[in-house]
Amino acid sequence: MDPAPDPAPSQPAPVPVPDPSPSTAPDNPAPAPVPAPTAVADCAVVAAAFPSVSFGANCCTTAGIQCTATGISSITLAKRSLSGPLPASLGQLTTLTSLSLQENAFNGTIPDLGKLTALTVLNLANNQLGGPVPAWIGSLAQLTMLSLKNNRLEGTIPAAVGSLSKLTTLDLSNNQLTGEPPESISRIGSLTTLALNGNQLSGRIPQSYMQLTGLTAFHLYNNKLVGAIPDSIGSLARLQTLALANNQLTGSIPAAIGNLKNLAVISLFSNNLSGSIPSSLGTLPSLKYLYLGQNNLTGIIPSSLPQSLIELDLTQNQLSGPIPAALSQLKSLAELQLTHNQLTGTIPSSLGDLSGLFVLSLNNNTLSGSIPRSFGNLSNLRKLRLQHNLLTDAIPSELGRLSQLTTLQLSANRLSGEIPVSLAQLKFLVDFRVDRNSRLSGEFPAGMNSLSVCKTSGTGMCSFYNSPPSGCHIPSCAKALNIGLIVGCSIGGMLVIFAIVAVVLTKLRRPGEARPMPETLQRYDRQRQNFEERRKARSLAHRQRRQDGAETGGAFAALRQFSLSRPVRPAAHEPAQRPMRGEHADQQRHQAAAVAAPESQPLSIVSL
Numbered sequence: 001m002d003p004a005p006d007p008a009p010s011q012p013a014p015v016p017v018p019d020p021s022p023s024t025a026p027d028n029p030a031p032a033p034v035p036a037p038t039a040v041a042d043c044a045v046v047a048a049a050f051p052s053v054s055f056g057a058n059c060c061t062t063a064g065i066q067c068t069a070t071g072i073s074s075i076t077l078a079k080r081s082l083s084g085p086l087p088a089s090l091g092q093l094t095t096l097t098s099l100s101l102q103e104n105a106f107n108g109t110i111p112d113l114g115k116l117t118a119l120t121v122l123n124l125a126n127n128q129l130g131g132p133v134p135a136w137i138g139s140l141a142q143l144t145m146l147s148l149k150n151n152r153l154e155g156t157i158p159a160a161v162g163s164l165s166k167l168t169t170l171d172l173s174n175n176q177l178t179g180e181p182p183e184s185i186s187r188i189g190s191l192t193t194l195a196l197n198g199n200q201l202s203g204r205i206p207q208s209y210m211q212l213t214g215l216t217a218f219h220l221y222n223n224k225l226v227g228a229i230p231d232s233i234g235s236l237a238r239l240q241t242l243a244l245a246n247n248q249l250t251g252s253i254p255a256a257i258g259n260l261k262n263l264a265v266i267s268l269f270s271n272n273l274s275g276s277i278p279s280s281l282g283t284l285p286s287l288k289y290l291y292l293g294q295n296n297l298t299g300i301i302p303s304s305l306p307q308s309l310i311e312l313d314l315t316q317n318q319l320s321g322p323i324p325a326a327l328s329q330l331k332s333l334a335e336l337q338l339t340h341n342q343l344t345g346t347i348p349s350s351l352g353d354l355s356g357l358f359v360l361s362l363n364n365n366t367l368s369g370s371i372p373r374s375f376g377n378l379s380n381l382r383k384l385r386l387q388h389n390l391l392t393d394a395i396p397s398e399l400g401r402l403s404q405l406t407t408l409q410l411s412a413n414r415l416s417g418e419i420p421v422s423l424a425q426l427k428f429l430v431d432f433r434v435d436r437n438s439r440l441s442g443e444f445p446a447g448m449n450s451l452s453v454c455k456t457s458g459t460g461m462c463s464f465y466n467s468p469p470s471g472c473h474i475p476s477c478a479k480a481l482n483i484g485l486i487v488g489c490s491i492g493g494m495l496v497i498f499a500i501v502a503v504v505l506t507k508l509r510r511p512g513e514a515r516p517m518p519e520t521l522q523r524y525d526r527q528r529q530n531f532e533e534r535r536k537a538r539s540l541a542h543r544q545r546r547q548d549g550a551e552t553g554g555a556f557a558a559l560r561q562f563s564l565s566r567p568v569r570p571a572a573h574e575p576a577q578r579p580m581r582g583e584h585a586d587q588q589r590h591q592a593a594a595v596a597a598p599e600s601q602p603l604s605i606v607s608l
Contacts, residue, residue, distance in 0.1 A: 039059075039060055039067050039069075039070075039071050039072060041071075042059075042067075042071045042072040042093055042095070043055065043058065043059035043060070043072070045089050045090075045092055045093060046059055046065065046072065046075065046093075047059060048087075048089060049087035049089050049090055050077065050080075050082060050087070052080075052081075052082065053077065053080065053082075059072070060072070064076045064077050068095065070095050071093065071094075071095035071096075072093055072095060072096060073095055073096065073097050073098070074096070074097060074098040074099075074100075075090075075093075075096065075098070075099050075100065075101070076098070076100040077100070077101055077104070078100055078101065078102045078103050078104070078123075079102075079103045079104070080104060081104065081105065082101070082104040082105065082106060083104065083105040083106065083107070084106065084107065084108075085106065085107060085108035085109075085111075086101070086106045086108065086110060086111055086124070086127075086129065087111070088111035088112065090111070090113060090116075091111060091112055091113045091114070091115050091116065092115075093116065094115055094116060094117070094118065095118060096116050096118065096119055097118050097119060097120050097121070097142075098119070098120060098121040099113075099116070099119060099121065099122055099123070099124075100121060100123040101123070101124055101127070102123045102124060102125040102126050102127070102147070103125070103126040103127075104126075104127055105127060105128055106124070106127040106128065106129055107127070107128040107129065107130065108129065108130065108131070109129065109130060109131030109132075109134075110124065110129055110131065110133075110134050110148075112134070112136055113136070113140075114134075114136030114139045114140070116140065117139065117140065117141065117142065118142060119140050119142060119143055120142050120143060120144045120145070120166075121143075121144065121145045122140065122143060122145070122146050122147070123145065123147045124147070124148055124151070125147045125148060125149045125150055125151070125171070126149070126150040126151075127150075127151055128151065128152060129148070129151040129152060129153060130151070130152040130153065130154065131153065131154070131155075132153065132154065132155035132156075132158075133148065133153055133155065133157055133158055133161075133172065133177070134158070135158040135160045136160075137158065137160060137161060137164070138158065138160025138161060138162075138163040138164065139160075139163075140164065141163070141164070141165070141166070142166060143164050143166065143167055144166050144167060144168050144169070144190075145167070145168060145169040146161075146164065146167060146169065146170055146171070147169065147171040148171070148172050148175070149171045149172065149173040149174050149175070149195065150173070150174045150175075151174075151175055152175065152176060153172070153175040153176065153177060154175070154176040154177065154178070155177065155178065155179075156177065156178060156179035156180075156182075157172065157177055157179065157181065157182050157185075157196070158182070159182045159183075159184040160184075161182065161184060161185060161188075162182065162183075162184025162185055162186070162187045162188060163184075163187075164188060165187070165188060165189070165190065166190055167188050167190060167191055168190050168191060168192045168193065169191075169192065169193040170185070170188070170191060170193065170194055170195070170196075171193065171195040172195070172196055172199070173195040173196060173197045173198045173199070173219065174197070174198035174199070175198070175199055176199065176200060177196070177199040177200065177201060178199070178200045178201065178202070179201065179202065179203075180201065180202060180203035180204075180206075181196060181201055181203070181205070181206055181209070181220070183206050183208050185206075185209065185212075186206060186208035186209055186211050186212060188212070189211075189212070189214065190214060191212050191214060191215060192214050192215060192216050192217070192238075193215075193216065193217040193219075194209075194212065194215060194217065194218055194219065194220075195217065195219040196219065196220055196223070197219040197220055197221045197222050197223065197243065198221075198222045198223075199222075199223055200223065200224055201220070201223040201224065201225060202223070202224045202225065202226070203225065203226065203227075204225065204226060204227035204228075205220065205225055205227065205229065205230060205244070205249075207230050207232065209230075210230055210232040210233060210235050210236065211235075212236065213235060213236060213237060213238065214238060215236050215238065215239055216238050216239060216240045216241070216262075217239075217240060217241045217243075218236065218239060218241065218242055218243065218244075219241065219243045220243070220244050220247070221243045221244055221245040221246050221247065221267060222245070222246045222247075223246075223247050224247065224248060225244070225247040225248065225249060226247070226248045226249065226250070227249065227250065227251070228249065228250060228251030228252075229244065229249060229251065229253065229254055229268075229273075230254070231254045231256055232256070233254055233256055233257060233260075234254065234256030234257065234258075234259035234260065236260060237259070237260065237261070237262070238262055239260050239262060239263055240262050240263060240264050240265070240286075241263075241264065241265040241267075242257070242260070242263060242265065242266050242267065242268075243265065243267040244267065244268055244271070245267045245268055245269045245270055245271070245291065246269070246270040246271070247270075247271055248271065248272060249268075249271040249272065249273060250271075250272045250273065250274070251273065251274065251275075252273065252274060252275030252276075252278075253268065253273055253275065253277065253278055253292070253297075254278070255278040255280045256280075257278065257280065257281065257284075258278060258280025258281060258282075258283045258284065259280075260284065261283075261284065261285060261286065262286055263284050263286060263287055264286050264287060264288050264289065265287075265288065265289045266281070266287065266289070266290050266291065266292075267289070267291045268291065268292055268295070269291040269292060269293040269294050269295070269313065270293070270294040270295075271294075271295055272295065272296060273292075273295040273296065273297060274295070274296045274297065274298065275297065275298065275299075276297065276298060276299030276300075277292065277297060277299065277301065277302055277314075277319075278302075279302045279304060281302065281305065281306070282302055282304035282305050282306060283306075284306050285306060285308065286306075286308060287306040287308055287309060288308055288309060288310045288311070288332075289309075289310060289311045290305070290306075290309060290311070290312050290313070291311070291313045292313065292314050292317070293313045293314060293315035293316050293317065293337065294315065294316045294317075295316075295317055296317065296318060297314070297317040297318065297319060298317070298318045298319065298320070299319065299320070299321075300319065300320060300321035300322075300324075301314065301319055301321070301323065301324050301327075301338070301343075302324070303324040303326040304326065305326075305327070305330065306330075307329060307330055307331065307332070308332060309330050309332060309333055310332050310333065310334050310335070311333075311334060311335040311337075312327075312330070312333065312335065312336055312337065313335070313337040314337065314338050314341065315337050315338065315339045315340055315341070315361070316339070316340040316341075317340075317341055318341065318342060319338075319341040319342065319343060320341070320342045320343065320344065321343065321344065321345070322343065322344060322345035322346075322348075323338065323343055323345065323347060323348055323351075323362070323367075324348075325348040325350050327348070327351065327354075328348065328350035328351055328352075328353045328354060330354065331353075331354070331355075331356065332356065333354050333356065333357060334356055334357060334358045334359070335357075335358060335359040336351075336354070336357060336359070336360050336361070336362075337359065337361045338361065338362050338365070339361045339362065339363045339364050339365070339385065340363075340364040340365075341364075341365055342365065342366065343362070343365040343366065343367060344365070344366050344367065344368070345367065345368065345369075346367065346368060346369030346370075347362065347367055347369065347371070347372055347386075347391075348372070349372040349373070349374045350374070351372065351374070351375070352372055352373075352374025352375050352376070352377045352378060353374070353377070354378065355377065355378065355379060355380065356380060357378050357380065357381055358380055358381065358382050358383070359381075359382060359383045360375075360378070360381060360383070360384050360385070361383070361385040362385065362386055362389070363385040363386055363387045363388050363389065363409065364387070364388040364389075365388075365389055366389065366390055367386075367389040367390065367391060368389070368390040368391065368392065369391065369392065369393075370391065370392060370393035370394075370396075371386065371391055371393070371395065371396050371399075371410075371415075372396070373396045373398045374398075375396065375398065375399060375402075376396065376398025376399060376400075376401045376402065377398075377401075378402060379401070379402070379403070379404070380404060381402050381404060381405055382404055382405060382406050382407065383405075383406060383407040384399075384402070384405065384407065384408050384409070385407065385409045386409065386410055386413070387409045387410060387411040387412050387413065387433060388411070388412045388413075389412075389413055390413065390414060391410075391413040391414065391415060392413070392414045392415065392416065393415070393416065393417070394415065394416060394417030394418070394420075395410065395415055395417065395419060395420055395423075395434075396420070397420035397421075397422045398422075399420065399422070399423065399426075400420055400421075400422020400423050400424075400425050400426065401422070401425075402426065403425070403426070403427070403428075404428060405426050405428060405429055406428050406429060406430050406431065407429075407430070407431040408423075408426070408429060408431070408432050408433070409431065409432075409433045410433060410434050410437065411433040411434055411435045411436050411437065412435070412436040412437075413436075413437055414437065414439065415434070415437040415439065415440055416437075416439035416440060416441075417439075417440065417441065417442070418440070418441055418442030418443075419434065419440065419442060419443075419444055419445060420445070421445045421447075422445075423445055423448065424445035424446065424447025424448050425447070432448075
């Protein structure tokens with residue numbers, strides 16, 4: 001969850017400027033006011049720093065610029081599409097009390113603004129600034145709001161930040177900062193918002209941070225923090241948002257959190273927290289959002305939870321026992337997510353009283369019994385996920401009254417009977433899954449034939465995503481006839497896809513393009529065969545020459561003398577030059593002819 005919005009900085013009143021062209025001019029009109037020399041000099045600095053902004057002759061009349069008698073006091077140029085390095089010349093505007101340049105495209109490092117000792121607001125959020133958080137920040141003693149979020153800052157958080165004794169908002173979130181959260185921050189007693197989330201901070205949550213009793217927002221989520229949540233967190237009595245999600249925190253959830261009566265948000269999901277859910281959470285009268293999913297929590301779901309809850313997420317834990325019927329007392333609940341636990345027993349029918357529910361996810365447990373007919377009263381429900389349980393009996397026809405339903409997932413249960421005709425009335429249903437319910441029978445309601453995808457998963461009834469194709473009324477996937485129909489439907493669809501791909505590939509081929517890989521492989525095979533034939537021919541020629549030499553015996557001298565009078569012909573196994581492509585076969589025939597008829601033409605010394 002993002003931190004609270006940046007507070008609007010208190011800005012001094014602008015210097016009033018009379019209308020230079022009144023409707024009725026006096027006999028002796030007063031000259032137009034001239035900005036103080038300091039303001040004139042400041043305007044020149046600002047004009048040079050932001051050349052893409054039109055400031056006019058007097059920058060103090062430009063929107064976003066405020067001046068006092070001593071010079072420019074405030075610059076607010078947010079969302080102006082400004083880019084490039086942040087101008088270092090801004091450090092000359094010593095009368096500046098507020099500098100807000102958020103949501104532009106400034107890059108490079110933050111220049112030295114340490115001389116702006118009157119600055120109370122420095123907002124450079126949502127740019128592309130890199131480099132470290134500068135240590136000179138500690139010299140801005142009057143600073144009350146510092147926001148450098150959503151940049152590319154790296155390195156550690158300087159300990160000098162702890163010198164900002166008047167700071168109320170420190171937001172360094174969503175950068176690339178590393179190291180441990182500095183202990184020095186605990187010295188900023190005026191701090192109300194601490195947002196260091198979305199970095200790569202490591203180590204433990206400093207125990208000293210529990211001294212920041214004025215904190216209303218404590219955001220350290222999306223980091224690499226380890227260790228336990230300090231038990232003394234109960235001292236942060238004004239805390240409204242506790243966001244420590246997506247770290248590597250261990251240990252149990254401190255029961256002292258129940259002392260934080262102003263808490264509206266508890267976000268601890270995606271950690272390694274263990275133990276049970278503290279019953280003290282039920283004493284938080286303002287709690288609206290409770291996210292404890294993706295941990296290792298055990299035990300049962302507390303029967304007493306705040307009736308102010310809007311979203312309850314306990315997914316992917318090891319919670320056991322039944323679903324408390326007392327959850328039906330949470331009349332403001334819009335999302336109830338209890339998936340991937342070890343919950344048992346039946347689904348309380350009283351959950352049907354939660355008329356404001358948008359999402360109900362109870363899948364991947366071991367729930368038994370039937371689907372409550374009271375679920376038909378959940379008129380605002382968009383998603384109902386009950387798959388991977390042990391639910392039995394028929395699908396209630398009352399589900400057809402859920403006119404806003406888009407997702408109905410009932411697969412991998414033990415449901416029986418027919419699919420209710422009333423489901424055909426669910427005009428917004430796009431994800432309907434009833435596969436792996438082998439006892440289902442009958443046909444899909446005719447009104448559901450507008451579905452475009454027919455598929456199966458395992459055994460049992462088919463699953464449809466986006467609606468079933470007309471003609472795919474599959475009574476029961478367990479029956480051989482229907483299995484054949486499903487297979488035929490699937491194979492037919494695959495063949496159509498392959499045919500379309502083949503046609504597209506054929507159209508894409510152009511004359512003169514390189515031949516496809518199969519032709520290249522065939523050419524390679526032919527060359528390899530030619531090479532083998534030449535090798536065999538050379539071997540045969542070599543054996544033939546050895547035989548001829550043995551038979552000639554003492555006639556060698558005469559043969560040598562005769563051969564010297566003839567031109568030397570290259571031997572079959574030592575060609576005079578490497579043949580070009582297409583000449584392999586001709587040379588092979590010439591060599592074979594020379595070997596086959598040695599007496600018709602004398603051999604040379606080389607060939608011997």
